[in-house]
Amino acid sequence: MSVQHYQASQFKRQASESLADQQLRQNFRGAMDYLQKKRKDAFSDEDELAQLRLHAENIRQRCLSKLPQLLEQLEQNCQANGIQVHWAEDTRQAQQLIADLIQQAGGKKVVKGKSMVTEEIELNHHLESLGIECVESDMGEYIVQLAEETPSHIIMPAIHKNKQQVADLFLEHIKDFNYTLSVDKLIQTGREALRNKFKQADVGISGVNFAVAETGTLCLVENEGNGRMTTTVPPLHIAVTGIEKVVEHLSDVPPLFSILTRSATGQHITTYFNMISGPRRSPERDGPQQVHLVLLDNGRSQAYADDVLRKTLQCIRCGACMNHCPVYTRVGGHAYGTTYPGPIGKIISPHLQGLEQTSDLVTASSLCGACEEVCPVNIPIPSLLQRLRHDAKMPAESGISSLKGQASAASFSEHNAWRFWAWLSTHPKIYHLATRMVLTLARYIPLPMGAWTRCRSKPELASQSFHQQMKQRANKGASL
Amino acid sequence: MSNASALAKANIMQRLSAVSALSPKPSAGSHQAWQSPSHEVCLTRFKQQLTNAHAEVISIPNVEQLTGSLIELAELHQWQSAMLGTGGDWHQLFTQALTSRLKLSVFEQNFEQYKSDLFNNTSVSLTGCDAGIADTGTLVLKPSAEEPRSLSLLAPCHVAVINASQIVDNFALLMAQQQWHQGLPSNVVLISGPSKTADIQQTLAYGAHGPSELIVIVIEGE
Numbered sequence: 001m002s003v004q005h006y007q008a009s010q011f012k013r014q015a016s017e018s019l020a021d022q023q024l025r026q027n028f029r030g031a032m033d034y035l036q037k038k039r040k041d042a043f044s045d046e047d048e049l050a051q052l053r054l055h056a057e058n059i060r061q062r063c064l065s066k067l068p069q070l071l072e073q074l075e076q077n078c079q080a081n082g083i084q085v086h087w088a089e090d091t092r093q094a095q096q097l098i099a100d101l102i103q104q105a106g107g108k109k110v111v112k113g114k115s116m117v118t119e120e121i122e123l124n125h126h127l128e129s130l131g132i133e134c135v136e137s138d139m140g141e142y143i144v145q146l147a148e149e150t151p152s153h154i155i156m157p158a159i160h161k162n163k164q165q166v167a168d169l170f171l172e173h174i175k176d177f178n179y180t181l182s183v184d185k186l187i188q189t190g191r192e193a194l195r196n197k198f199k200q201a202d203v204g205i206s207g208v209n210f211a212v213a214e215t216g217t218l219c220l221v222e223n224e225g226n227g228r229m230t231t232t233v234p235p236l237h238i239a240v241t242g243i244e245k246v247v248e249h250l251s252d253v254p255p256l257f258s259i260l261t262r263s264a265t266g267q268h269i270t271t272y273f274n275m276i277s278g279p280r281r282s283p284e285r286d287g288p289q290q291v292h293l294v295l296l297d298n299g300r301s302q303a304y305a306d307d308v309l310r311k312t313l314q315c316i317r318c319g320a321c322m323n324h325c326p327v328y329t330r331v332g333g334h335a336y337g338t339t340y341p342g343p344i345g346k347i348i349s350p351h352l353q354g355l356e357q358t359s360d361l362v363t364a365s366s367l368c369g370a371c372e373e374v375c376p377v378n379i380p381i382p383s384l385l386q387r388l389r390h391d392a393k394m395p396a397e398s399g400i401s402s403l404k405g406q407a408s409a410a411s412f413s414e415h416n417a418w419r420f421w422a423w424l425s426t427h428p429k430i431y432h433l434a435t436r437m438v439l440t441l442a443r444y445i446p447l448p449m450g451a452w453t454r455c456r457s458k459p460e461l462a463s464q465s466f467h468q469q470m471k472q473r474a475n476k477g478a479s480l
Numbered sequence: 481m482s483n484a485s486a487l488a489k490a491n492i493m494q495r496l497s498a499v500s501a502l503s504p505k506p507s508a509g510s511h512q513a514w515q516s517p518s519h520e521v522c523l524t525r526f527k528q529q530l531t532n533a534h535a536e537v538i539s540i541p542n543v544e545q546l547t548g549s550l551i552e553l554a555e556l557h558q559w560q561s562a563m564l565g566t567g568g569d570w571h572q573l574f575t576q577a578l579t580s581r582l583k584l585s586v587f588e589q590n591f592e593q594y595k596s597d598l599f600n601n602t603s604v605s606l607t608g609c610d611a612g613i614a615d616t617g618t619l620v621l622k623p624s625a626e627e628p629r630s631l632s633l634l635a636p637c638h639v640a641v642i643n644a645s646q647i648v649d650n651f652a653l654l655m656a657q658q659q660w661h662q663g664l665p666s667n668v669v670l671i672s673g674p675s676k677t678a679d680i681q682q683t684l685a686y687g688a689h690g691p692s693e694l695i696v697i698v699i700e701g702e
């Protein structure tokens with residue numbers, strides 16, 4: 001199955017296409033309004049929210065400050081619990097490692113719970129190329145997979161589709177589907193189709209929301225029950241997660257869990273919170289016989305190395321920043337061309353894919369600050385964006401190591417324009433001459449001025465420069 | 481661990497350990513989850529939150545009423561078949577109430593034996609609970625050989641029985657009281673309502689993959 005391909009490097013084109021798609025914009029507007037309201041209602045007490053955010057930020061920073069030790073501890077405790085731990089530096093290693101685990105067990109059919117990390121490593125695609133069937137079991141992911149698309153939101157993958165579009169898709173792909181626009185019936189249709197898949201599956205692959213070092217426990221947050229199915233029914237369970245997801249103590253979990261679900265969907269708790277600390281233990285009668293944990297770096301250690309950019313790794317993937325982003329709301333998730341769209345996508349993707357691919361993304365922000373205002377772990381997204389904009393254009397400052405794709409967006413003409421400007425500003429006589437010239441010639445500046453006037457009117461220049469005005473005032477003052 | 485994985489670990493660890501990440505100020509922020517002034521308030525909140533989440537909550541004054549209310553439920557819901565564990569606090573009463581009314585199976589072999597039945601031919605499964613959390617209206621299950629994981633997952637209806645005395649104020653308190661950091665069973669699951677999804681046009685639908693009905697019987701007196 002080939003998935004429709006969007007690319008980060010094509011952001012500008014993809015964004016204009018999305019902006020022209022009225023249906024898409026309507027779907028996103030509706031969804032974002034809904035999610036914003038839900039979040040607001042879940043945090044009725046502002047003081048409580050402020051305290052909880054500080055607390056959550058503090059927990060994440062503490063855990064990151066001990067990351068290497070916590071990863072060692074997690075590995076030890078998981079292994080003591082019977083969970084086998086594996087490491088992968090990049091996409092290719094992770095794909096291969098997971099494929100090997102499946103093939104060693106003779107697996108042919110995989111069901112997946114919702115997991116953004118496996119999207120990041122394009123796992124489905126890889127497994128299919130090896131003849132292994134890989135079915136998404138989260139309702140939204142299932143819909144997106146039928147449509148041969150990728151998720152457009154990290155919490156609600158099919159948020160770009162309305163029910164008609166889903167019904168049309170089911171009609172095309174599901175045998176004996178009685179066309180209906182009833183959401184209940186659509187979900188029941190999906191449930192039945194996927195139950196068969198769960199029954200036949202020999203491998204379940206899931207993500208992880210929190211990996212607890214203290215007890216070697218993997219926590220999964222969900223409403224549907226597909227995550228529990230994935231980690232209960234097939235004999236082999238493989239959990240895949242980024243190295244930053246580890247928390248130190250079990251007691252770190254309740255506050256993070258509470259602020260995660262409230263920020264994401266406005267729920268005080270999700271239907272299921274699934275804590276896995278090992279495979280089936282004798283004499284237990286169910287649960288997978290093997291549990292594996294795959295820890296993936298894929299650029300995260302680059303963010304980790306920098307005192308400022310490290311904050312990116314505090315993220316608990318709630319999606320609130322995208323729900324409140326004026327850019328995301330208008331262009332939707334696909335336009336970004338990255339696994340993680342929206343504000344979090346703009347700050348994490350440069351580490352995953354390099355700045356060369358993603359330099360347009362870091363500029364796609366008005367820096368309005370809505371993302372930072374709602375982020376449950378206080379990630380200063382706008383200032384991280386400014387930093388990444390700088391890194392995309394300029395070489396690293398001394399003492400700071402270069403990012404992947406550092407300065408790849410540097411432009412010779414832009415660089416020279418700034419140098420000229422700097423020179424001009426430090427030579428007052430020439431500067432004044434130049435401004436006078438600009439003012440006289442202003443009326444000859446042609447319309448349209450390219451991209452600037454496409455949606456703005458041409459700026460009107462004052463008839464006199466600021467310096468001229470001040471000079472005149474001073475003269476007047478003197479003559480009085 | 482394979483060689484490739486060991487090498488990957490060494491490389492990742494080397495990159496991470498080269499960094500001296502400062503730890504944050506120790507005392508920023510706080511989180512006090514909901515606390516109840518009395519057990520009555522706690523119980524009320526527990527039931528209210530579960531009801532809000534679309535679970536059916538039935539309160540009975542004492543354990544003697546349990547079989548009676550199960551019989552009523554069985555008739556009302558027209559259950560054809562039920563699955564039980566081999567033990568747990570209420571096992572005998574479950575059996576007593578249902579045995580002559582419907583096809584009753586007991587989970588006494590490995591999952592593989594019951595897979596097909598659990599997927600297709602079980603109307604209801606019944607379990608006890610390890611604890612309850614009032615703050616969020618949550619059942620805490622610690623599945624075991626006596627009450628396996630799939631009992632709360634595969635049938636379209638899950639009935640869970642809990643003593644009011646098992647209900648605590650919040651999640652953090654429960655973890656602390658039960659010393660979870662000392663070690664956990666292979667699976668602990670928090671359940672706060674029937675399975676649901678809003679993945680199609682933000683419209684809430686129940687019974688996505690897990691049970692579409694969750695019935696909680698609360699035994700209020702001992």
Ligand code: SF4
Nearest residue numbers: 315316318319321375
């Ligand atoms: S950056 Fe903050 S708001 Fe965005 S997904 Fe991560 S935790 Fe949520």
